[in-house]
Amino acid sequence: MTLSLPMSRREVMRVGLFSLTGLLLDHRQLFGADSGSQVQPVNAVAAGPGAIKAKSVIQIFLWGGMSHNDTWDPKPDAGYDYNGSMKNFLPTIVDGITVSEWFPKLAKQADKYSLIHSMTHRNNGHETAAYLMQTAHMPGERLAYPSVGAVFAFFQSKDYKGLIPPYVVLTQPQGRFSEEGFLGPRFKPFATGGDPNANRFEVEGVVARGIPDERQKNRRDLLQKLNTMGSAMAASPQLTASEEAKKQAYELILGEGRAVFDLSREKAELRDRYGRHTFGQDCLAARRMVEVGVPYIVINYPGGWDTHKDHFQTMARQCPQLDQGLAALLEDLKDHGLLDSTLVWCCGEFGRTPKVDWQPPWNGGRNHYGNVFSALVAGGGFKGGHVVGASDAKAEEVKDRPVYPVDLLGSIYQLGGIDASAKLPHPMGQDAHVLPPAAEGVKSGGLLTEIM
Amino acid sequence: MTAIVASLLVACAAPTEAAPSVFESPVTPTPEGRIDKLVLAKLSKLGIPPVLCSDAVFVRRVYLDVLGTLPTAKEAREFIQDPDTKSKRRLLIDRLLARDEFAEYSAMKWGDILRIKAEFPVNLWPNAAQAYHRWVLASIAEDKPYDKFVREMLTASGSNFRVGPVNFYRAIQNRTPDGIAGAVALTFMGTRTESWPTNQLAGMAAFFSQIGYKPTREWKEEVVFWDPLSTNAEASNCASNSSTLTATNIAPQTAVFPGGKRVKLSPDRDPRKVFADWLITPRNPWFTRNIANRVWAWLLGRGIIQEPDDIRPDNPPSNPALLAYLQKELVASHYDLKHLYRLILNSRTYQFSSVPRSDAAQSEANFGSYTVRRLEAEVLIDNINKVTGASDLYTSAIPEPFTYIPSDQPAIALADGSITSPFLALFGRSARATGMENERINKMLSAQWLHLLNSSHIQRKLEQGPKLKVIFDSGHKPPEMVEELYLTILSRFPTPDEAKIAADYGKPGQPKTAKRREDWVDLTWALINSSEFLYRH
Numbered sequence: 001m002t003l004s005l006p007m008s009r010r011e012v013m014r015v016g017l018f019s020l021t022g023l024l025l026d027h028r029q030l031f032g033a034d035s036g037s038q039v040q041p042v043n044a045v046a047a048g049p050g051a052i053k054a055k056s057v058i059q060i061f062l063w064g065g066m067s068h069n070d071t072w073d074p075k076p077d078a079g080y081d082y083n084g085s086m087k088n089f090l091p092t093i094v095d096g097i098t099v100s101e102w103f104p105k106l107a108k109q110a111d112k113y114s115l116i117h118s119m120t121h122r123n124n125g126h127e128t129a130a131y132l133m134q135t136a137h138m139p140g141e142r143l144a145y146p147s148v149g150a151v152f153a154f155f156q157s158k159d160y161k162g163l164i165p166p167y168v169v170l171t172q173p174q175g176r177f178s179e180e181g182f183l184g185p186r187f188k189p190f191a192t193g194g195d196p197n198a199n200r201f202e203v204e205g206v207v208a209r210g211i212p213d214e215r216q217k218n219r220r221d222l223l224q225k226l227n228t229m230g231s232a233m234a235a236s237p238q239l240t241a242s243e244e245a246k247k248q249a250y251e252l253i254l255g256e257g258r259a260v261f262d263l264s265r266e267k268a269e270l271r272d273r274y275g276r277h278t279f280g281q282d283c284l285a286a287r288r289m290v291e292v293g294v295p296y297i298v299i300n301y302p303g304g305w306d307t308h309k310d311h312f313q314t315m316a317r318q319c320p321q322l323d324q325g326l327a328a329l330l331e332d333l334k335d336h337g338l339l340d341s342t343l344v345w346c347c348g349e350f351g352r353t354p355k356v357d358w359q360p361p362w363n364g365g366r367n368h369y370g371n372v373f374s375a376l377v378a379g380g381g382f383k384g385g386h387v388v389g390a391s392d393a394k395a396e397e398v399k400d401r402p403v404y405p406v407d408l409l410g411s412i413y414q415l416g417g418i419d420a421s422a423k424l425p426h427p428m429g430q431d432a433h434v435l436p437p438a439a440e441g442v443k444s445g446g447l448l449t450e451i452m
Numbered sequence: 453m454t455a456i457v458a459s460l461l462v463a464c465a466a467p468t469e470a471a472p473s474v475f476e477s478p479v480t481p482t483p484e485g486r487i488d489k490l491v492l493a494k495l496s497k498l499g500i501p502p503v504l505c506s507d508a509v510f511v512r513r514v515y516l517d518v519l520g521t522l523p524t525a526k527e528a529r530e531f532i533q534d535p536d537t538k539s540k541r542r543l544l545i546d547r548l549l550a551r552d553e554f555a556e557y558s559a560m561k562w563g564d565i566l567r568i569k570a571e572f573p574v575n576l577w578p579n580a581a582q583a584y585h586r587w588v589l590a591s592i593a594e595d596k597p598y599d600k601f602v603r604e605m606l607t608a609s610g611s612n613f614r615v616g617p618v619n620f621y622r623a624i625q626n627r628t629p630d631g632i633a634g635a636v637a638l639t640f641m642g643t644r645t646e647s648w649p650t651n652q653l654a655g656m657a658a659f660f661s662q663i664g665y666k667p668t669r670e671w672k673e674e675v676v677f678w679d680p681l682s683t684n685a686e687a688s689n690c691a692s693n694s695s696t697l698t699a700t701n702i703a704p705q706t707a708v709f710p711g712g713k714r715v716k717l718s719p720d721r722d723p724r725k726v727f728a729d730w731l732i733t734p735r736n737p738w739f740t741r742n743i744a745n746r747v748w749a750w751l752l753g754r755g756i757i758q759e760p761d762d763i764r765p766d767n768p769p770s771n772p773a774l775l776a777y778l779q780k781e782l783v784a785s786h787y788d789l790k791h792l793y794r795l796i797l798n799s800r801t802y803q804f805s806s807v808p809r810s811d812a813a814q815s816e817a818n819f820g821s822y823t824v825r826r827l828e829a830e831v832l833i834d835n836i837n838k839v840t841g842a843s844d845l846y847t848s849a850i851p852e853p854f855t856y857i858p859s860d861q862p863a864i865a866l867a868d869g870s871i872t873s874p875f876l877a878l879f880g881r882s883a884r885a886t887g888m889e890n891e892r893i894n895k896m897l898s899a900q901w902l903h904l905l906n907s908s909h910i911q912r913k914l915e916q917g918p919k920l921k922v923i924f925d926s927g928h929k930p931p932e933m934v935e936e937l938y939l940t941i942l943s944r945f946p947t948p949d950e951a952k953i954a955a956d957y958g959k960p961g962q963p964k965t966a967k968r969r970e971d972w973v974d975l976t977w978a979l980i981n982s983s984e985f986l987y988r989h
Binding site: 144177190191202204206216222223225230232233235236241242249253430 | 474475571572573575625626644646806807808812813824825826850874877878880883885886890893895896897898899900901902903905906907908909911947950953954957970974975977978979981982983984986987989
């Protein structure tokens, strides 16, 4: 059963949403015959007045919740109970921005991004907080809202006709909530699976191990011949739609779409710069997708940041990878002329308790903390080299300029050219807007105009 | 009318050109009972000639619809070859309704409607979701009458960990009286209160204004109870994140039944019981109609009122006499749902072929052909695993410690919507957020095709699945192996054409007797990706 959108099929076609049968559309011209590392950026634009500044968005989701104290809002004077074993704090190339010892590479790129030190929503549950950070709506209504990625896919696919689905997640789905919400499964993120750091990035369903093209074609023919019921019922609307979706799938399996995921087409030196680990190569794959115009890409941080236990060990291992991949991504986007048109945002669903929990079973862990935490934003119309808001002396509460989910997402929507008051097609015909209207009483500290 | 039916049946007994006989029975459908008479009368008016499905189609269909599980090759073969054409379908229906998977599969459907999910957005918590599911499963397994089943939910009090049915009142995102009334109306009346006038909802909400929720000393335990001191105005025990109550214009002591009758709530009686007494009776216009229509929709693929949970005056039944008859039967059987299942499954209407002879949409809307629909996510992966002998891992990442389900448990038996796998999410399993039937989406999308056609997840099952290995390594002659694969995957024998295509597949020039392992894998792959495998038909 389909949710009946209050738009007719004709209207859907006219406004250019991608095919009703699936996420993928035929638009081969995005992948020229010589596609490879020299793919022509179709996405580099000079943003004029009123233009969409962020043509693509890369969301690095630090799921589980990354500590803000130990990363981008360090408090050198807070003492051992707050800082644990971390002792060094790094100045960056921008006066007034300090990061923890684990981010030397990002310290050198500080002119490219801004840090928000006063994110807040005061919720400490993974799922509710993840929902808040990606929809800005309070749970409690009958239907779940779509995540920001699904909303981008919904609106921006008007101009996007690529083979790769408009909303991709590297590599595993978050699964915290149904990110497509009431927009339905067409707007579900496409999860690549596989490991971009492996010899071959085996994107689940696109690049199969050990099946050469000839065999793919042979078995496709065999399926065609043996599809007895499908042939007997060729006029069935369900089966017709299904066949159409299958055809589109084969555009990726045997067509040119898969080249985007072939990271071996990049220079070894560049791959090294991103870091030979899954997150680093996730970032590189994301840049390649941006080049072909994919509107919204999520990097769901491999392993996550839910460090109740082994906190400092995990941070010492993961932060340098985050530092390397993200710094390389910002620099590389800049080098490709894509940073101005690509919005990058990076944060978790919340931060972690500023005071270290030395009691068993945590033994030096940090727990969920939604009162205040940090986010990094860059490109796509966001200015670099700024800090928005401030937390208090130990990063336990907001001191200045609270930034609520609705403020961050509202800013991202504005830069993406999406009217946050626009209506979404609610399957039960209710009033549903991209962001909750002010009348709903959702807390707001205002859009991030200081860095837009 | 009998004459019309008879002439129609004669008309469709004539051999028709199209569909291969493998899906259809040459036997002329004769009305088997009241259902068939009512359906055929409508069809003859519309000029739609129905055809019976073949035994092979029937065995597969009824296994899938009753158990959510494919017949084994042996079960399919024995049924198809059983010479007792007069009663073998009826006997099979009886056998299947007695199997354990019937309860498991029914509990899965109820799990969607009753929103059995530990985490976001209804947040039951794992122990409570398990208790809720256990109660549903046990109720179905013991053939609890439907009226009793509903009454237990509507009037339950006690701990969410110990008294399963109290979780009905917890599995609601918006735990205000309005929100609860909306869930009750959707679940047990099949109607969406969004389309009601505001005061109608407020009147019904008053029945649910005295529900209290209180924690205990056990982590996440919550007691649901009748709290006469709670009123709409001070419903502080209701969900903390609830929005403003809209029921405040009703005096706390007065409630209004959805039909318009006002009732004074007495301080010594739980108003939930007052509501249950009104709802759960054969005289109630909503109660029986909702469940009769739902069961029909589950089996036939669409409701007599469609969608089954959108009953309203301007959405009338496509065949009112048919719905009225089902209701009458349900009441007469004292709400024995299995009686209704048996009645529907034994009708010729249920056993019509899915290959339409005329306009497909019109034919399906009037039950002139069985509605094809893609297998639900759980059923699809269970069947792939059953055919290959492989298994999947189901987990819930929250809360810690993570939950892992033993690998021999099928997906249809998963209690909790939070316990999942990437496959289930991709193939449109219900999010169990609203209890609406259309939260589950059984439609083929490109991303799903990518997964079925070309993922390592599926390819691994084809290459390494232990049951397939047994067939591949059996040493039987290729035609026998082809037959075994067809019976295992499609529950039927191959046609001569299909047998030849299968025999010819492989490396050009190689002897047909020397198929490589990968040719067998490809053949299996093709059958699993055929519409016949992926769809109920």
